[in-house]
Amino acid sequence: MDRQQKRARLDLGTNVAATSAAHGPLLAPGFSDLIQPGCNPFNGKPYSRRYHDILRGRKELPVYGFLERLLDAVKNNQTVVVEGETGSGKTTQIPQFLVKDYARRGSKCVACTQPRRVAAMSIAQRVADEMDVQLGEEVGYSIRFEDTTGPNTLLKFMTDGMLLREAMSDPFLERMSVIVLDEAHERTLSTDVLMGLLKELLQQRKDLKCVVMSATLDAEKFQTYFEGAPLLRVPGRTFPVEIFYTPEPERDYVEAAVRTAAQIHACESAGDILVFLTGEIEIEDVCQRLRNEAQKCGPERGELVVYPLYSSLPPRQQKRIFDKAPGPRVAGGMPGRKVVVSTNIAETSLTIDGIVYVVDPGFSKQKVYNPRIRVESLLVSPISRASAKQRAGRAGRTRPGKCFRLYTEASFKSELQEQTYPEILRSKMSNVVLTLKKLGIDDLVHFDFMDPPAPETLMRALELLNYLGALDDDGALTDLGRQMAELPLDPQLAKLLLASPEYKCSNEALSVVACMSVPQIFQRPRQKQREADDAKNQFAHRDGDHPTLLNAYHAYKHHHSDPAWCSENFLSSRSLASADSVRQQLQRIMERLNIPLVSTPFDDPDYYVNLRKCILAGNFLQVAHLERGGSYLTVKDNQVVALHPSTVLDSKPPWVCYEEFVLTSRNFVRTCTAVECRWLCEIAPHYYDLQNFPKGEAKVALERCYRQIMAERAKE
């Protein structure tokens, strides 16, 4: 920390105590003169009774006494870092407080980003209520598929990804006077890119202000990154949580989790339990075991209701976690309690009130990226100390709680890393690179990322974009690349769509791409796997999973998107409905880009062939060749893979083009479609170039194919 920063922090630090004691005036000086007394300055209407009710509660928030101080800091600095824990009220109070000085109707607004859609929506509603205005007028939100903002908007809540997209059409963010980045400590890919972008933009737009809000722990890292930014610390308001560690390391964390939850139910006083685990299968297993354990308790302990929680659970079952725990079973007995067994979804995305006990085995599934073989995969890994603290905090939202960590205190202190690696260090960069190029950032190597991705990861992204034709050999964005960046898709899928008119299948490509951009549309409940497989076979196309997706989507439309029909046929109507929204959005963008929307007639023998060629036009880097031994080798990377058992392909075609590489018990390729060697030579000769092709059976087959093509051409 340099001297200037240190001084800035001290200045704030000394004054903070004084202002927190005395609640300063809410309106900025001079502002209240402009309006009728008792009227809402934002819309000139008299305040409702509810406004005053809510205001009383707002004045109790820890952040309330800091607001004037914050305004001072923002006035005197371009960037301010705010550190505030859960319950401080920073998310709702700070953005609306800035509106008074920094937003002007019809010209400038305050924007506040959130990592999640639900948060953007619900916070916007809450703040609109607090400001006593109609949601969609002075306060609105903007998320994918929904924009409630308009010409009167003074305060706009949006997802971080949405702001990034807006920056593409408005690189100087000219409509905005203050950008508030909330939940910056989560370090989502979009927030990290935005921070780098804002750091540059702040140099160019001296009138732009930026407030970076983070939970405790690493606010100083943000302060260092935004050189000279003052740090404002706001206390939180939560209840104490007592932490317990195991004296010895646990060999089997699943077993330990069951035992601990059962013990809490048997011995501890009333209050609900939250157990963190890593995935669906583990969770369903533990739920079953807990139901069995609960039977062993006497009736005086009350009933134990067990709920699983993970994102692919149908919404109706997800909502059950909010049901109240049952009362006592016998007069004078203990009330019942609920135990929620959850993935990380309960760590940040979903808050369950009434949790008093947390069981934390210390693991979660985390994305990792291996640039060498270009594979993103999920790995069960130890969580960070920050994550452990967040989990424990879930026990103290309504009253004092207890957290049982299923690891030793020594390993908490010495083995867990302080922070989870930010997503940008664990992801492929192809999409980020395309976005940055589109935003006019040419020199990616010197772009000021808070945590720069590995050079090899960036190289892989540049290479991929070059092969796809999005970047030329000098790394400059091509016309195709500019169009690809407009589509909210991975570059391969964007390329596939843009190539679709060439293969006379734009409408079909749109449907397939939409289905691939949503969670799995085929459902396979554990109890009914056979029935589900039979249902899927109705849609199966012998040449692969992509045509099968198209068939299922068509059947869905043919049955008028009927949810009952979906569930009879083991299709997720939730996924298909969102595929429909995605498809509409993509179609609108294609129309705007003047990409012709064409189809091959369904009775044409080339209907599916054209689609398969088009799939290959986007996915030609994801191809595997069947080797003599019977296993597949991925092209160029030479990874041994097997077709994922979910594939509809029942024979093993010599060449398959796949959507993703999944690393679980073995290496699998998922969503596979048979392609022909010839197509590789015709569609992607620059990639299937014999000069740069590793020796092996695939190369031999390609050589044979090229010779054949030459011979045919000679004959013509």
Add this chain to the structure above:
DNA sequence: GAGCACTGC
């Protein structure tokens, strides 16, 4: 012949 942590555009 087997899983898919969580977001977001």
